[in-house]
Amino acid sequence: MFELKANLFFGGSTAELIRQAVQAYKDRVKEEDCPHCGRKMKIDFFEEVIYTNVGDQRVEILVTNIPKHVCHPCERMVENLKLMVAIEEEVDRVIRACLKNREPFPKQIDFLDLIGMGKADLVPTQ
16 A cells, blocks of 8 residues: 555655655654553653764754653653654754754754644643
């Protein structure tokens, strides 16, 4: 089916089919039970500073609106390490694009802008 749709709608470009599908994909973050107390965790949004070196220059980019599962009753947070690695890789891609285009590095990147969604789209009704 993948190849058929790529040929029908995108002139055979599977890369374009993937780009379009990812851009159109919308879902909500799944609720999780707290591994410590068993209660339902809520989604809160946090900021992280990503540090990297470009040549001899240290670059700091603030990434905002990163969703994380938080258990308010027992005050614990569960981070998605795979998501954090993917965010760091995306920041690296942004830095490479800035270098290629001779543009300044951004001081801040909004995670929700990267995925083309808003908080209300991402989080189940709490």
